Amino acid sequence: MGPRRFHPLLMILPVIVAVLFGRVLPTWTLSLATIAASNALVALGIVVLARTGNVSFGQGLFFAAGGYGVALVANGTGITDAVLQMLIGAVCGGLLGLVIGPLIARYSGIFFGMLTLALSMVFYGALVKTTLLGGSDGFNVGRPSLFGLNFTDTREADFMLYAVAVVTTGLAAIAAVFLFRSEFGLASLAVRENNLRVEYLGLSANRIITTNFVIAATFAGASGAFALMAQRHIDPQFAYWTTSGEFVFVAVLAGYQSVSAVFVASLALELVRSFSNLYLPNTWQLALGVFLLAVILFLPRGIGSLWTRERRKRTGLPAEAPAAAEEGAPT
Amino acid sequence: MTPVLSVRGLDKRFGAVVAADALSIDIAPGQKVSLIGANGAGKTTFVNMVTGYLKPDRGSIELDGIDIGRGSPRSVARLGISRSFQIPQLFIDLTAAENLTVAVSGANAGALSLHSPAEAHGRHDKAAELLGRFGLAHLADRPVSELAGGVRKLVDIAMALVRRPKLLLLDEPTSGVSAEEKFITMDRVIHAVAPDAATIVFVEHDMDIVSRYADRVVAFYSGRIIADGNPNDVLRDTEVRRYVTGGAR
Numbered sequence: 289m290g291p292r293r294f295h296p297l298l299m300i301l302p303v304i305v306a307v308l309f310g311r312v313l314p315t316w317t318l319s320l321a322t323i324a325a326s327n328a329l330v331a332l333g334i335v336v337l338a339r340t341g342n343v344s345f346g347q348g349l350f351f352a353a354g355g356y357g358v359a360l361v362a363n364g365t366g367i368t369d370a371v372l373q374m375l376i377g378a379v380c381g382g383l384l385g386l387v388i389g390p391l392i393a394r395y396s397g398i399f400f401g402m403l404t405l406a407l408s409m410v411f412y413g414a415l416v417k418t419t420l421l422g423g424s425d426g427f428n429v430g431r432p433s434l435f436g437l438n439f440t441d442t443r444e445a446d447f448m449l450y451a452v453a454v455v456t457t458g459l460a461a462i463a464a465v466f467l468f469r470s471e472f473g474l475a476s477l478a479v480r481e482n483n484l485r486v487e488y489l490g491l492s493a494n495r496i497i498t499t500n501f502v503i504a505a506t507f508a509g510a511s512g513a514f515a516l517m518a519q520r521h522i523d524p525q526f527a528y529w530t531t532s533g534e535f536v537f538v539a540v541l542a543g544y545q546s547v548s549a550v551f552v553a554s555l556a557l558e559l560v561r562s563f564s565n566l567y568l569p570n571t572w573q574l575a576l577g578v579f580l581l582a583v584i585l586f587l588p589r590g591i592g593s594l595w596t597r598e599r600r601k602r603t604g605l606p607a608e609a610p611a612a613a614e615e616g617a618p619t
Numbered sequence: 620m621t622p623v624l625s626v627r628g629l630d631k632r633f634g635a636v637v638a639a640d641a642l643s644i645d646i647a648p649g650q651k652v653s654l655i656g657a658n659g660a661g662k663t664t665f666v667n668m669v670t671g672y673l674k675p676d677r678g679s680i681e682l683d684g685i686d687i688g689r690g691s692p693r694s695v696a697r698l699g700i701s702r703s704f705q706i707p708q709l710f711i712d713l714t715a716a717e718n719l720t721v722a723v724s725g726a727n728a729g730a731l732s733l734h735s736p737a738e739a740h741g742r743h744d745k746a747a748e749l750l751g752r753f754g755l756a757h758l759a760d761r762p763v764s765e766l767a768g769g770v771r772k773l774v775d776i777a778m779a780l781v782r783r784p785k786l787l788l789l790d791e792p793t794s795g796v797s798a799e800e801k802f803i804t805m806d807r808v809i810h811a812v813a814p815d816a817a818t819i820v821f822v823e824h825d826m827d828i829v830s831r832y833a834d835r836v837v838a839f840y841s842g843r844i845i846a847d848g849n850p851n852d853v854l855r856d857t858e859v860r861r862y863v864t865g866g867a868r
Contacts, residue, residue, distance in 0.1 A: 469736050469737060470737060475724055477717075478710045482711075486721070487691065488670070488702065
């Protein structure tokens with residue numbers, strides 16, 4: 289059934305290489321790579337959800353829920369461990385997703401997208417008005433630690449956070465590949481194609497969408513924790529629509545055909561943004577827009593289609609047939 | 620013999636249009652029933668109500684004595700009614716085998732696995748067996764978007780058969796199939812369905828198909844049943860000749 293595929297656990301190797309590579313990266317690129325890995329985690333969630341045919345324009349909601357949840361717990365209990373904070377963020381995002389998911393799964397297409405956007409903006413408005421959470425200024429948190437080790441050296445602290453973010457995002461990617469190839473993953477693609485037929489086959493399309501929604505919210509919550517740890521500050525901007533838009537931007541760049549494309553897209557976005565900000569400080573958004581337009585024009589199925597198309601050619605399959613066998617291939 | 624499907628006093632209106640008017644029908648196990656009628660006579664509305672897609676305004680629908688009149692397509696499918704569609708409702712970007720695999724997942728009682736490969740636990744074998752039954756094994760790995768209309772019909776019917784339904788409803792199984800291929804298609808369907816001994820109700824416009832494959836014919840006109848019986852009698856009925864076949868036989 290389809291082409292021969294890599295075992296997802298082989299993806300551990302590039303994750304280890306990426307972590308080790310962090311040792312030789314300049315300090316300024318460490319934080320950039322950490323943000324790219326963190327953003328890729330949210331975008332990966334959007335890709336997971338997009339396989340059901342629904343795009344969330346409001347992942348900032350769960351990103352902020354994870355960030356604020358971790359910040360409150362950290363300041364209230366003194367928990368500074370980066371792994372624990374990531375887990376707390378994931379739980380906060382996932383729980384909120386579990387509340388919202390069943391309600392929103394009944395909608396599809398533009399209604400689904402706009403509802404998620406509306407909810408994130410309601411949350412943003414509530415955060416701005418809540419003086420207990422610092423209002424529009426937000427509040428600070430302490431430097432994260434790891435397994436009881438405190439990092440006073442800035443480079444070591446940045447590398448620790450980079451390593452935890454890359455490992456977490458890498459593990460999430462491996463989980464996503466398992467998910468994409470699973471019975472559930474195939475049913476998710478079926479929902480995107482024809483949710484009425486899915487119901488006629490005895491499956492619940494709503495339940496499938498909700499589960500994917502909760503997974504996406506969990507990833508966004510964990511990512512919010514990383515953003516908090518990187519900035520050591522949180523404010524309502526985490527939930528603002530431009531933050532959500534950035535995640536959708538990465539997901540659109542990546543397409544839904546390959547998990548690894550999400551990381552390439554996230555890194556590409558950060559690089560384009562950093563360099564265009566450096567060389568075109570007043571028009572960097574224009575450069576970003578041109579970059580996105582070019583990808584949409586030349587790679588309408590996203591960056592991932594570059595290598596999935598090549599592999600299909602090698603295996604003699606039609607170039608544009610997105611069979612489930614193709615999904616999540618660890619390229 | 621207790622009927623598999625028992626429908627009593629079924630009404631359905633869309634504004635001023637009467638799509639079903641006091642429909643009552645019993646279908647015995649193992650029967651091959653053909654529903655005939657001109658476009659708009661109420662055949663597909665009847666199928667849509669029996670499969671839970673439309674809710675009747677009035678009346679009852681029972682499957683093996685269980686009331687399914689208010690059920691959803693999912694709950695009705697789980698109770699044992701499957702259907703195919705006039706325009707095949709497939710997952711167009713997936714391969715034929717993947718379409719069948721989703722259907723096999725739907726037929727299994729447990730929750731969908733988040734980690735076990737889609738083709739594991741015999742799902743691929745079951746999908747391959749069904750495609751083989753319809754003579755489509757060689758097309759298993761082809762995306763449905765690349766398959767011909769007649770083949771899509773067969774894949775659609777194969778998906779409906781995965782559950783081994785008590786009642787199989789086929790909405791125009793030979794529409795869109797060329798005149799030369801319609802009997803081949805229908806032979807394949809009847810042959811493929813035989814091992815599961817399902818009761819079949821099929822909507823059909825082609826009277827050659829009806830007279831050859833149905834052992835009972837129900838004729839619809841303006842939401843009413845105007846004739847019900849064996850094919851020879853129904854197709855000779857004056858009202859049926861006037862409103863349905865147009866004197867075709």
